[in-house]
Amino acid sequence: MQKRVLVWEAPVRLFHWVAVISMFSLAVTGYYIGFPFLTASGEASSSYLMGWMRAVHFVAAFVLGIACLIRLYWFFTGNEYARFRDWIPVGGVRRSLFWRQVKYYLFLTRKRPEVLGHNPVAGLSYLIVLLLILGQGLIGFALYAEAYQDGFWRSAFGWLLPLFGNQNLRLTHHLLMWVFAAFLIVHLYMSVLAEIEERNGTLTSMFGGYKTEEQPDAYRDLAYREAAAVGEKPED
Amino acid sequence: MLAALERKGISRRDFLKFCGVIGAVLAVPAEGIGRIAEALASVRRPSVVWLEFQDCAGCSESFLRASRPTAAEIVLDVLSVDYHETIMAAAGRQAEEAKEAAIKTGGHLVIVEGSIPTKENGLYCCVGGRTAMELLSEAAKGAAAIIAVGSCASFGGLAAAKPDPTGAVGVRDLVKGVPVINLPGCPVNAVNITATVVHYLTYASLPKLDEYGRPLFAYGKRVHDNCERRAHFDAGQFVEAWGDEGHRKGWCLYKMGCKGPECYSNCPTVRWNEGTNWPVGAGHGCIGCTQPGFWDAMTPFYRRLPNVPGFSVESGADKIGIGLAAAAAAGVVTHVVGTAVRRNKAKAEENKDNS
Numbered sequence: 001m002q003k004r005v006l007v008w009e010a011p012v013r014l015f016h017w018v019a020v021i022s023m024f025s026l027a028v029t030g031y032y033i034g035f036p037f038l039t040a041s042g043e044a045s046s047s048y049l050m051g052w053m054r055a056v057h058f059v060a061a062f063v064l065g066i067a068c069l070i071r072l073y074w075f076f077t078g079n080e081y082a083r084f085r086d087w088i089p090v091g092g093v094r095r096s097l098f099w100r101q102v103k104y105y106l107f108l109t110r111k112r113p114e115v116l117g118h119n120p121v122a123g124l125s126y127l128i129v130l131l132l133i134l135g136q137g138l139i140g141f142a143l144y145a146e147a148y149q150d151g152f153w154r155s156a157f158g159w160l161l162p163l164f165g166n167q168n169l170r171l172t173h174h175l176l177m178w179v180f181a182a183f184l185i186v187h188l189y190m191s192v193l194a195e196i197e198e199r200n201g202t203l204t205s206m207f208g209g210y211k212t213e214e215q216p217d218a219y220r221d222l223a224y225r226e227a228a229a230v231g232e233k234p235e236d
Numbered sequence: 237m238l239a240a241l242e243r244k245g246i247s248r249r250d251f252l253k254f255c256g257v258i259g260a261v262l263a264v265p266a267e268g269i270g271r272i273a274e275a276l277a278s279v280r281r282p283s284v285v286w287l288e289f290q291d292c293a294g295c296s297e298s299f300l301r302a303s304r305p306t307a308a309e310i311v312l313d314v315l316s317v318d319y320h321e322t323i324m325a326a327a328g329r330q331a332e333e334a335k336e337a338a339i340k341t342g343g344h345l346v347i348v349e350g351s352i353p354t355k356e357n358g359l360y361c362c363v364g365g366r367t368a369m370e371l372l373s374e375a376a377k378g379a380a381a382i383i384a385v386g387s388c389a390s391f392g393g394l395a396a397a398k399p400d401p402t403g404a405v406g407v408r409d410l411v412k413g414v415p416v417i418n419l420p421g422c423p424v425n426a427v428n429i430t431a432t433v434v435h436y437l438t439y440a441s442l443p444k445l446d447e448y449g450r451p452l453f454a455y456g457k458r459v460h461d462n463c464e465r466r467a468h469f470d471a472g473q474f475v476e477a478w479g480d481e482g483h484r485k486g487w488c489l490y491k492m493g494c495k496g497p498e499c500y501s502n503c504p505t506v507r508w509n510e511g512t513n514w515p516v517g518a519g520h521g522c523i524g525c526t527q528p529g530f531w532d533a534m535t536p537f538y539r540r541l542p543n544v545p546g547f548s549v550e551s552g553a554d555k556i557g558i559g560l561a562a563a564a565a566a567g568v569v570t571h572v573v574g575t576a577v578r579r580n581k582a583k584a585e586e587n588k589d590n591s
Contacts, residue, residue, distance in 0.1 A: 034540065034541070034554075035491075035540070035554065036472060036474050036490065036491060038472060039472060039473060039474060039476075039482070040471050040472040040473055043471075044467040044468050044470075044471040044473055045467070045471075046471075047471045047472060047473075048470055048471060048472075049471060049472025050469055050470050050471065050472040051470040051471070051472075053472075105571070107574050107578060110578065110582065146458060146497070146498065147458070147461060149446075149452060149456045149457070158447075161447075162447045162448065162528075165527075165528070165529070165533050166498040166527075167498060167533050167534065167541070167542045168533075168542070170498070170540075170541060171541050171542055171544065171553055174541060174553040174554070174557070175544070175553050175556065175557055177557065178553075178554075178556070178557025178558065178560050178561055179557075179560065181557070181560075181561045181564075182560050182561045182563070182564035183564075185561060185564045185565050185568055186564050186567070186568060189568040189571065189572075193571075193575065
């Protein structure tokens with residue numbers, strides 16, 4: 001008996017793709033800002049290459065920042081798969097699932113745990129990435145504030161400049177971009193692997209939102225049974 | 237005051253010109269210039285004690301080359317510089333007595349040049365057998381304000397760069413209870429000293445400061461924001477090597493490690509040596525000399541980014557980043573192989589069960 005379940009609601013899916021597009025633009029334009037690999041010819045008045053790179057970088061930063069704020073709001077109002085509980089492995093059930101997922105990834109067990117929402121390892125990695133995005137944004141807006149003596153940007157983010165020094169902020173901003181690149185590689189592979197192994201529509205679910213489930217609530221029953229089997233007290 | 241200037245051959249017109257220049261540096265409205273002229277004409281000579289600690293006298297040199305002789309003269313006439321080791325005629329006991337008299341009177345200005353060593357109770361810098369720390373705290377007592385000129389007096393400067401053998405610090409780290417204004421730079425630009433002093437004489441207060449204690453009129457904008465090569469930055473035209481076509485055309489020095497985008501100073505507008513030129517105008521990137529700890533923070537001078545701690549000089553941030561991404565990709569490939577092996581095993585077992 002197969003059942004289609006709406007796992008990812010529209011705001012979650014939208015956030016995902018807005019993040020993809022904005023982060024990609026930020027990485028490309030940011031790399032150019034750090035290392036301008038193209039040179040414009042002719043008179044300075046006839047081109048605006050670095051200007052456009054910076055403009056796109058700033059706009060994408062604003063878009064990603066606003067998207068993150070909306071996603072944070074959705075942590076408290078979305079369905080069960082959109083909430084913080086799905087990202088932070090707390091409680092016996094999630095914890096035992098987390099370790100079994102890690103063992104599965106490390107070839108220590110053959111069976112892939114069945115989870116309909118985020119598997120706990122993926123959820124934790126997304127939490128880390130979201131925190132890194134917020135950190136990257138904090139640094140980015142601090143560097144953005146360098147152009148102002150006072151006003152909103154300077155007072156909201158300028159305090160980071162004397163705290164760490166602008167060169168260290170730049171270096172960190174640069175290195176974090178590569179951390180996102182590394183995450184992207186692993187993230188793409190893991191989602192394709194999940195698509196192949198789970199066969200319940202992992203990849204298409206990020207567009208349509210639905211996954212198929214063998215039977216209703218199997219995940220929860222299974223989780224309880226498995227948690228009981230390893231001698232842990234299930235929560236919730 | 238004006239009579240004294242007349243005797244020196246400085247006309248009222250020249251005097252007002254100078255007031256106009258300083259007014260422009262301070263960014264006061266036009267009516268403020270009259271106020272500056274009034275204040276300077278009627279000023280009572282405040283006494284100045286200029287202390288030199290771990291310095292190279294470069295800031296003194298810079299001050300003595302104040303762009304208009306009239307400016308230096310006005311300030312030197314308006315101020316009574318009672319102690320300045322490099323330029324004073326007196327020596328030994330007489331010199332020290334002059335300083336003591338000035339400090340005893342109180343209400344004086346202290347100008348500090350050079351950093352103050354704090355290790356071994358400050359014995360790395362002694363004048364007349366007394367440590368810089370002692371001399372500074374003594375001079376600061378009853379002072380109206382302290383002006384730290386140059387990056388050394390402001391933040392510790394060169395002596396404080398790693399490995400900092402003397403434990404060098406700036407004035408603000410030691411003096412409490414007296415307003416301290418930082419005028420960093422290596423050296424300080426004389427016009428900023430003059431303008432700060434004139435501001436103090438005109439308004440009897442110190443100008444508005446930023447988080448590093450630097451006056452906003454001089455250090456409120458980045459070099460990058462007022463740079464004459466900014467158009468080339470925005471256009472995407474960069475010098476790639478010394479003497480290449482872009483360099484000859486005066487393109488942006490960003491890729492040559494220019495620190496203009498992270499350095500606050502009015503160099504592009506006031507320039508140096510009677511407004512002749514300034515580093516970037518001469519074709520060399522800014523080295524960020526007005527920023528705290530610039531010898532450590534702004535190096536390497538010819539690269540955009542600092543070295544990544546714990547890695548060799550050759551591996552920049554991008555090389556390390558690409559290495560990280562490559563490691564992730566290698567991990568993925570390993571996992572693909574592992575998954576294939578696992579699947580084959582599972583298949584083999586299935587076949588065994590079925591047979």
